Amino acid sequence: MKIIKICLLWAIFSATSVCSLAQELTNERAKWFTDARYGMFIHWGVYSGAEGVWKGERHRDGNNYAEWIQYRNRIDQKEYLTLLDRFEWDRIDPEKWVILAKNAGMKYVVITAKHHDGFALWDSKANSYNVAQFTNPQRDIIRELAAACKKHGLKLGLYYSHWIDWEHKYGWDHTKEITGLSNENYDRYWQEKVIPQMRELLTGYGPISIIWFDMWINHSQTVVSKDQLMQLKGLIRELQPGCLINSRLGLSLQEDSDIDFEELGDNQLGNMSRNFPWQSPATVADSWGFNRLDTEWKSTSTLLQSLIGNVSLNGNFLLNIGPRANGEVPYEISQRLLEIGDWLKVNGESVYGCGAFTLPKDQHDWGKITFKKTGSGACLYLHIFNYPLDKQLNITGILSKPAKVYFLSDKNKTPLSLNHITALTTIKLPSNSPDPYDPVIVMEYSAFPDVSEGLAAKNIEGGFSLTPYNLNVPSENLKISERNRLGTVPPHCIVKEKTIFKWKIFADKPGIRAFDVSYSYQGAKLKNMIVLKAGQKTINYSILPTGKTVVEPGENYLADNYKSNRIGSIDFPGTGFYEIILEIDPEENEEINFQWLWLK
Ligand code: FHN
Numbered sequence: 001m002k003i004i005k006i007c008l009l010w011a012i013f014s015a016t017s018v019c020s021l022a023q024e025l026t027n028e029r030a031k032w033f034t035d036a037r038y039g040m041f042i043h044w045g046v047y048s049g050a051e052g053v054w055k056g057e058r059h060r061d062g063n064n065y066a067e068w069i070q071y072r073n074r075i076d077q078k079e080y081l082t083l084l085d086r087f088e089w090d091r092i093d094p095e096k097w098v099i100l101a102k103n104a105g106m107k108y109v110v111i112t113a114k115h116h117d118g119f120a121l122w123d124s125k126a127n128s129y130n131v132a133q134f135t136n137p138q139r140d141i142i143r144e145l146a147a148a149c150k151k152h153g154l155k156l157g158l159y160y161s162h163w164i165d166w167e168h169k170y171g172w173d174h175t176k177e178i179t180g181l182s183n184e185n186y187d188r189y190w191q192e193k194v195i196p197q198m199r200e201l202l203t204g205y206g207p208i209s210i211i212w213f214d215m216w217i218n219h220s221q222t223v224v225s226k227d228q229l230m231q232l233k234g235l236i237r238e239l240q241p242g243c244l245i246n247s248r249l250g251l252s253l254q255e256d257s258d259i260d261f262e263e264l265g266d267n268q269l270g271n272m273s274r275n276f277p278w279q280s281p282a283t284v285a286d287s288w289g290f291n292r293l294d295t296e297w298k299s300t301s302t303l304l305q306s307l308i309g310n311v312s313l314n315g316n317f318l319l320n321i322g323p324r325a326n327g328e329v330p331y332e333i334s335q336r337l338l339e340i341g342d343w344l345k346v347n348g349e350s351v352y353g354c355g356a357f358t359l360p361k362d363q364h365d366w367g368k369i370t371f372k373k374t375g376s377g378a379c380l381y382l383h384i385f386n387y388p389l390d391k392q393l394n395i396t397g398i399l400s401k402p403a404k405v406y407f408l409s410d411k412n413k414t415p416l417s418l419n420h421i422t423a424l425t426t427i428k429l430p431s432n433s434p435d436p437y438d439p440v441i442v443m444e445y446s447a448f449p450d451v452s453e454g455l456a457a458k459n460i461e462g463g464f465s466l467t468p469y470n471l472n473v474p475s476e477n478l479k480i481s482e483r484n485r486l487g488t489v490p491p492h493c494i495v496k497e498k499t500i501f502k503w504k505i506f507a508d509k510p511g512i513r514a515f516d517v518s519y520s521y522q523g524a525k526l527k528n529m530i531v532l533k534a535g536q537k538t539i540n541y542s543i544l545p546t547g548k549t550v551v552e553p554g555e556n557y558l559a560d561n562y563k564s565n566r567i568g569s570i571d572f573p574g575t576g577f578y579e580i581i582l583e584i585d586p587e588e589n590e591e592i593n594f595q596w597l598w599l600k
Contacts, residue, residue, distance in 0.1 A: 030244055030260050030277045032155065032209070035353045036107035037311050038344075039157070040337075041281055041320035042097055043067055043112050043288035044141075046119050049083030049325040052291030059291065066322070067289035070117050071166060071173060080117070083325070084134050092327035094141055095148035100321070100329060102152045104337035105344030107352070109149055110157035110212045110318060113142055113201060115289075118167025118193075122205070126196035129167045146205045157210030158201055162232060163224055163250065164214075168193050172223050186223045190231075198232060202239040211236055211243055215250035216265070224250060233258065246279070261316070269306055270313040273356040279316035282306060284333045290322035297332045300339040301385075301437050305368075307340070307351065308383045308438065312368040314355045343437055346409045350381035350440045359397050360470070363457045366393060367438070378448050381408065382441040384433070388460050391429040393441070396457035396506065398425055400449040408440040416441065421575060423452045423506040452577075456503045463600030464505050466580060468493040472504040481593070488551045488559040492520065492593040501582040501594070507572045514569045515539065517582075518595040520546045520560040528590055531583040532567060532597070539568035543584075543592060562595050 045067065052059045052066035059065070060072040070080045094111075101109050114120045120130035122142035132138040142158065149156040165171025170181065170189040202208060215222075219229055229251050236243050237258075244260035251259070261277035264270065269280050284303065287294040298306075307317040319337070323329050344351060350370050357371035357380060367385035371378065380402075384393065401420040405427055406413040417428035425443070433439050454472040456464050468478050469491075479494040493499075507513075515532055521543050528543040544565075548558040572578060580599070586592045 029242060033108075033244055033261060033316065034277050034314070034355070036155070037316050037351050037354070038106050038307055039108040039110060039155075039279075039316065039318045040097070040101040040104065040106040041110050041159075041288070041318045043115065043290075043320055043322050045112055045115050045121065045289065046070075046080060046083050046117055047115070047289045048323065049086040051324070052287060052289075052293050058293055059287075064285075064287040064291050064294040065289070066287045066291035066294070067112075067115055067117070077167065081134070086325045088326040089135055089139065092139075092141075094145040095151070096327065097321065097323060097329065098145065098148035098152050098154060100334055100337060101154060104319075104341040105348060105351075106154070106319070106337075108155035108157055108209060109145070110159055110210055111142070111145055112161075113158040114160050114165075114197065116161045116164040116166055116173075116214075118161075118165040118171060120197065122201070124197055124200055126200060127168075127193050142201070142205055150206065155209035156205075156207070157212050157244075158205075158208055159212040159214065160198065160201070161214050162194050162198075163222065165189060165193065176223070181223055183223065183225065187225075187228065190228050194228075194232065195235065198235055199239065202236060202243070208240050208243050210246065212246050212263075213249045215248050217250070218252055219250045226251065226255060230256065264315075270310050270315040271361075273313040273361060275314065277316070278314070279318050280306070280310055281318045281320065283320045283322075284336060288320050288322055290324050290330060295332075297336070300336045303336055304340050304343060304437050305385055308368050308370065311351055311354050311370050312356055312383075313361060339437075343435070347435075347438070347440045350383065350408055350442070354381065358451050358453075363397065363470070364395065365457070365459045369395075373448075374444075376447060377403075378445045380443040380445070380449070382427075382443065383438050384429075384441065385438060386460060387433045387439070388429065390462065391431065392462070393427040393429055394458040394460075394462075395425040395427070395443075397423055397452050397455045398443075398449050399423055399452055400445055400447070401425070402443040402449075403446050404442070404444040406442055407434055408442050409434050413442075421508050423455060423577070424458065424508045426508075452506070454504055455577075456505050458505075458508075461600070463598055464503075466501075466503045466505075466582075466597040466599070467491075467595070468501065470503065472502045472579070484559075486551070488549075490518075490562055490595055492562070492595045495584045495586060495592045495594055496590075498583065498585045499594075501584075501597075503580045503597075504577060505580060505599075506577050508575060510572055510574050512569050512571045513599045515567050516564045516598040517541070517567050518562050518564050518598070519543065519584075520562045520593040520595070521590075522546070522560060523590050525587055525590060528587055528592060529583075529585045530567065531585070532570075533579075533581040533583075534570045535572055535578055537570045539570065541565075541567040543586075560593065562593070564598065 047067045050069045054073040123132035123140040124130040166173045168189045170185040246263040248263050264280045285294045310317045354370040354372045357369045367383045370381045405416045419426040456470040483491045530541040532539040546561040549561045551557040
């Protein structure tokens with residue numbers, strides 16, 4: 001799907017000051033949401049009977065989105081409905097999905113009340129294309145789900161495809177980009193189906209906590225008008241003032257800042273901390289509706305790390321299940337969900353009600369940090385994704401000493417051995433990790449911990465990797481090139497004129513430290529210079545050509561060579577903060593690609 005456009009929305013969103021306004025407006029309403037952090041998405045409908053295959057042919061699109069099969073494989077509506085013959089209605093029990101969500105540690109459920117195919121999963125009086133008309137005895141899946149959510153204490157959200165509707169004569173389907181659809185006719189769809197159906201959902205099913213819209217482009221790029229979206233939003237605010245609305249309603253924040261949370265692109269995880277509520281919708285494989293050919297299952301660790309990564313940036317994670325036409329949730333999904341649920345039973349305190357801490361997001365290479373205020377104090381939760389081989393966990397940048405440090409899984413809160421020097425906290429870990437996925441250490445502070453900003457962290461190898469990404473003060477002027485597709489060219493900064501890089505580190509002991517620099521220089525001159533300054537000392541180093549490396553034999557596939565060059569050593573006379581300055585000064589018309597500076 002058009003994830004790039006969602007990214008654009010995200011970028012616009014971050015750039016605007018309207019965010020803080022919207023946050024003020026929505027904070028109270030969204031409080032439960034930002035506390036909950038983890039929810040279940042359910043894609044289930046007529047398409048679940050096809051399982052991503054129609055008359056022997058797989059779904060016609062690379063993304064495997066099985067819920068699109070009617071549109072992609074150009075299926076006539078009458079034939080599409082024959083898929084309902086495959087449904088085992090006596091086995092279909094939405095309460096089982098809710099119980100799974102509960103056991104998985106999820107706090108809310110969002111179901112496709114109506115997906116793009118236009119088929120309603122409730123007994124809609126406004127439009128007969130709904131489940132009650134095709135079941136005997138008549139079913140109302142939304143009512144059943146609402147009752148189960150109430151019974152098990154989960155919030156209920158409803159996905160409603162407002163923009164696209166393949167059933168209504170005047171609903172939007174992309175083919176109408178060719179055949180045309182007048183605004184008047186589209187408004188007939190809107191007034192005849194969207195508004196009455198939304199009214200039904202908002203008045204007949206108890207409290208609805210989220211209406212999850214799904215227009216991933218701005219309305220100005222398609223048939224929907226701002227007035228229609230405002231009408232829809234107004235209806236929700238009128239009928240259920242506590243209901244959250246996601247950003248895929250389709251209005252830009254400049255037009256109207258009154259949405260409750262930002263929905264990122266499909267499977268797009270957060271990449272920065274934000275103070276406005278946001279969420280990633282995610283799949284366990286690729287498809288949302290069940291697709292039997294889609295078997296690239298993400299691992300439990302990957303999914304758990306995605307959840308934690310989002311929470312560490314103030315985000316939510318909405319993980320999808322695609323039940324089959326017999327109501328069953330595929331084992332590959334339920335197994336992963338329950339494994340995460342077991343982890344949350346022990347470690348949920350580090351997720352629910354947690355958010356971002358003030359340190360930079362990728363500061364530590366061993367994992368992530370989540371944060372929670374506790375009365376006048378605070379807790380930091382250290383999620384160890386990479387358990388250090390030397391059993392030393394270094395946390396750089398926190399000036400306060402924690403009052404208590406222990407594993408969250410340890411009911412006795414046995415204190416872990418700790419060393420705290422100025423800006424470096426080091427925890428001695430036991431030989432064996434207490435958790436296969438993510439052992440969590442709690443660092444309790446009696447007050448909000450003081451932080452030293454702009455420090456490069458001591459990494460899991462016990463040294464400092466200084467790159468264009470962890471400068472003391474980030475610079476927007478640097479020309480950074482990301483790693484290429486296969487990673488044979490690593491991320492680097494392209495230096496064409498004299499450039500000064502500055503980092504700050506905390507040295508926890510005095511001593512002589514060796515410096516290595518990784519760069520690529522594809523020219524032939526010998527006078528390009530690197531000057532390194534640290535602790536009153538200077539090293540001058542002449543850059544030499546690094547040549548090429550052969551990536552694959554016999555394919556003439558060459559990549560620029562980046563290798564480690566020892567440039568000298570400097571004595572750090574005492575424990576403390578040091579500024580490290582690197583100047584790269586290429587000759588005229590020369591280009592040096594700087595990757596990293598390493599010291600240990
Ligand atoms: O087209 C839909 C898709 O089928 C699925 O529902 C996802 C979930 O985020 N939303 C749209 C694409 O972004």
